[in-house]
Amino acid sequence: MKVLAILYEGGKAAQEEPRLLGTIENKLGLKDWLESRGHEFIVSSSKEGPESDFQKHLVDAEVLITTPFHPGYLTRDLFEKAKNLKICITAGVGSDHIDLNAAVDHRIQVLEVSGSNVVSVAEHVIMSILLLVRNFIPAHEMIERGDWQVSDVARNAFDLEGKVVGTIGAGRIGYRVLQRLVPFDCKELIYYDYAPLPAAAAESVKARRVEDLKDFVSQCDVITINCPLHEGTRGLINTELLKHFKKGAWLVNTARGAICDADAVAAALKTGQLSGYAGDVWNVQPAPKEHVWRTVKNPLGGGNGMVPHYSGTTLDAQARYANGTKSILDNYLNDKPQEVQNVIIGLGKYETRAYGQR
């Protein structure tokens, strides 16, 4: 059996830090385990174009392992060429880099390690909200360059207490964000989702559902996006919707870059319609050097909290998704049932509502 894994390059860092499991160097800790069982295990970061290792080895691989951090984009075209492919495993959470409808049509299973980094991402959300609302980055940059002018920072620094915070998506990550917000004494926690939370869950975080998206965004001081990317959420945050945001709202997106229209968000930040934008997801990854989100700022010179896609790949998360990937592989190899929550696409059908079925 041939197993192909597309992972990110770790370089010197991966040699020095064996806990960087999600790299081509440390191979999710699967190399010896797979090879001792007689399987071929190809690991590479080369993923773009017909000459890439991804496309070269995809033609006869039975198992494909990818990650959201350095996504191997599995399009319908590539599915046609992947004659041996039986199962795609996302080492992490979020399988939108795979054409899920094509996977259904080709009866190829798609699984992910569903719980592996939901806490990591939820923590990143809380951090991002706080650093935008409290105007951290201009403050830190001021110190680094040797200045001290408290008023220039304080003029755009607020407390999270007393603000209205809303999540688009109240699933595994969004709900954990709400839980972590509870003690901050926000004015209100609200959410927008295709389904209401179970009553007890909603009560425990005191969150109110708002059914209309425009109505929802118009109520929020802070919006955090925690829904999957699918046909229904691509470009959800666009010029039109941004007009309905509260003037000066803060937006955090750790879900998927393409949920936001990149230029629309940049324009809103520049005019001050948004006070800040933060997150770790980009419409293409790695993000091009000149991507507008790298450097765009609000009118006061702050409000950009962007980082590369790493919130779900802390060393703690890597241990979890490496283990989870191994366990999915082990089930597959030994014909054992998969854990239900990990299955995105079963044989010829969606097993989750999260990705918006056809």
Added chain:
Amino acid sequence: MKVLAILYEGGKAAQEEPRLLGTIENKLGLKDWLESRGHEFIVSSSKEGPESDFQKHLVDAEVLITTPFHPGYLTRDLFEKAKNLKICITAGVGSDHIDLNAAVDHRIQVLEVSGSNVVSVAEHVIMSILLLVRNFIPAHEMIERGDWQVSDVARNAFDLEGKVVGTIGAGRIGYRVLQRLVPFDCKELIYYDYAPLPAAAAESVKARRVEDLKDFVSQCDVITINCPLHEGTRGLINTELLKHFKKGAWLVNTARGAICDADAVAAALKTGQLSGYAGDVWNVQPAPKEHVWRTVKNPLGGGNGMVPHYSGTTLDAQARYANGTKSILDNYLNDKPQEVQNVIIGLGKYETRAYGQR
């Protein structure tokens, strides 16, 4: 009556943003109110040396208003010269820039606006913990300069979940920090304080008291300092104590800079004994251009989360401490009793245990 206020300069920011109340331009919103009552109100940021407005006007001022953000240092020498002084009001929380023992001896009251920014600071602590543990700053800098190398960031990024977090001081700020940490599923929350929390309070945050400081620090992955500066806490975090820290611990100090030995902390960060140091307080404020805390990094080039002293001076906090200062003044002018929790030094005696009485 002459009222002297030493505040920070707001410049253009204060002209543009009237909510920047704590500046010399916006004068805590007190100007009209005081002057319409016939009082003289001197406001300046000039505070160092015998030619400063601070020292010039202190000789006949009856009321002195200062802030922790741009502290007018009221030494015993200056108390001798302040012949008319009756009351010192700290617009904010933390009156260590005043020689409290000298205030007792001169029977000069010291009050602060005790609740005004405890939430602001607690939020800053949570933000700082998250951004150190999750290695945010190197990640953001990488994006700004046009790079993308996830492994270089991820190699030193962790989740807060599962870590042991300890606070030195579990008072008004420290306890709010503990409350906000509860949903993060830390391995354990512990605290070090001169007195145990009331049983119900400790139970509600599930925090365990550790009585010996060395024992305490040796158990923590993350340490947050939330105690006042006084004779018993000055230099508390020094070379000797840092040896007892867990290798690679993260330290957040939003209390007072002088609680930490600046060089000892910098040295520990350089060697990796600390993985990170963040906070907004400095042993002298404004911090000199070449202060070691501005740029010192851990061996991987990160771990510095310093900002100027502003966590307690968000616009939300400024509204609260401006109101609180006015209310203390109003009580003083009309011989009404002060709110008990605001009184640090009454007539000739300490009214709080927080500053470690003589």
